[in-house]
Amino acid sequence: MKKQVAILTLGGLWNYGNRLQAVALFEALKKLNAEPVAIRNGWDLDPIPLTNHQPVKAAFEHPFQTLRKYQRKQNFVKFAARYLERSEFLDNPRTNQLNDLVAFDYVVTGSDQVWNPTIVNDQYFNYFLLEHIPAQKRISYAASISVARVDEDASALFKHEVPKFRAASVREQAGVELLQAITGTDVSVVLDPTMLLTQAEWSTLFDLDQIAVPKGKYVFTYVLGQKSPATLRMIQDFRAQGYAIVEFHNTDFHQLRKYFAKDPAEFVAFINHAAAVITDSFHAAVFATIFHTPFTIAERADQAHQKMSSRIDTLLDMTGLAKRRMAEVDTIAEVLAVDFAASDARIAERRVESLTFLQAALRD
DSSP: OOEEEEEEOOOOTTOHHHHHHHHHHHHHHHHTTEEEEEEEOGGGOOOOOHHHHSOHHHHHHSHHHHHHHHHHHHHHHHHHHHHOOEEEEEOBGGGTBOOOOTTOSEEEEOSSSTTOTTTSOHHHHHHHTTTTSOGGGEEESSBOOOSSOOOHHHHHHHHHHGGGOSBOEESSHHHHHHHHHHHOOOOEEOOOGGGSSOHHHHHHHHTGGGSOOOSSOEEEEEOOSOBOHHHHHHHHHHHHTTOEEEESSOSSOTTTGGGTTOOHHHHHHHHHHOSEEEEOOHHHHHHHHHTTOOEEEOOBSOGGGOTTHHHHHHHHHHHTOOTTBTTTOOSHHHHHOOOOHHHHHHHHHHHHHHHHHHHHHTOO
């Protein structure tokens, strides 16, 4: 009989990486003969009407930007409905209105930053630590803390709750070290769920060949932080060599904002067909690696968006693609010269380990 598994994760009806990791974990659990359901919670509410999406004044001052953001959320809702089995009921940790998950054999928390106390408030922090779930049903998969230190309150909760898990894993080695120091409990480090699926599996799941992408050679750019002079120069160099620039993270520029509302499947398809990728995003780098698209990690001019750096460092080290940062790959020829053979083998090895962890956690 198939195991009934509930997934508790951050909702992300605007965030490509969040939705793709959720779908990947959902598909991985299905491969292991489970029947997963993503539990809707306050992080996963459907988009609200346009007039309430942001202040009315801002909506009138920036109508195209507001419309694009609304369209993006609507497309993400359709994507989630197509690729995830979501609960009809809604948990609301803010008001402690939680549903009884007794019908599920196991409850998995993760992936994404579910254990990061700087972005998850008190009610949700307890919720994603599965405080309300019997110990024998608790599993964490690639739960991310993403900070080097936590305060006393978070530390006390980790110390009290993590040892109760039947199987606990995180996404970064730094998270293992932090939790072991706090709890004395063995915690595993596993792959981000997006790497649990192969290139062929992603292609089949999204039917990538049927998704319309720009014609001709183009460079896919997805830069979340402020572009540094080196990043701007690299983009200009590609443009000067006849490459079109496809910029996803842009709501303002007249020619490029049309890409902002694309859904996560289109995000993957555009990376797959690109001649190169310029990004500071962990998940954009992951999919460039999976689909063998040459890439370089963009430098950020602002310090406010540096938190993803350690995740990207871990990815580059694990795949053997350490020299992909723009400081080391600063010409078009160097960006395009990349061998993915070693990265395929390394990811395949870690994939087996990570799926084995998950399979063992689902055993009676």
